[in-house]
Amino acid sequence: MTTTVRQILQKKNIQKIITVSPEQSILEALGLMAEKDISAVLVTEGERLVGIFTERDYARKVVLKGRTSKDTKVGELMTQNLLTVSPSHTVDDVMQIMTDNRFRHLPVVEKGVLMGIVTIGDAVKTVIDQQAETIKALSGYISGEMSI
Template structure:
């Protein structure tokens, strides 16, 4: 069973990208496009105030006819934000994501410090890697190598 901490360690880029609540939606979209990501944490200092995703943009900006350049993130971000601990399993994360229709989960330690962000893609990649390892072990056992 893979833990969130192990998934974070396996990510090639563990940096968490963020915006502040007062930043415009346009600023957030530009950052997401520049980094090739689908979500940004919204931070006030070191505290998680919310999360802004492509889904938020589609549903709360485009469909409501808001102007990206004049709409602050605080008006369209998702909050409160669900998070996970580094000791939780990938299976627990996937269940939480499925139940709540989420694609991204911040990882926060017991003291409340932000450690990273995991996406559904990170979790699926971890499951595939784990299954590949098991298959290789079984093949070696069967063939006697």
């Protein structure tokens, strides 16, 4: 059985989605990311998802362009027009979208409501867990300890 994004979010058991506003400084966003030990933060205006700001955005859009983190707003450099997934998407869908588009974070939105974020690490861990379960079931079947 393939794991859904909803199941991944449930396993993560995140109580609060970490977000910043477009008006916050890059420095504030980086401070929050460091405090929470995350590599991306979702950008919202009220309840509406408007972008994402990642370590990659920082490296390519701040440092390399000679901007300052203190004086630049998140809204100026965030990635907009995001691809999102719904809780009913599968881990296979997530892996395919991330691979095809070369990014590591996917916001999860259901009926216009931000539900969380799924990372490449979440997806890889889920696939590894699925493979371990399959191996365990097959080993049990081969040894005659259980049926599939």
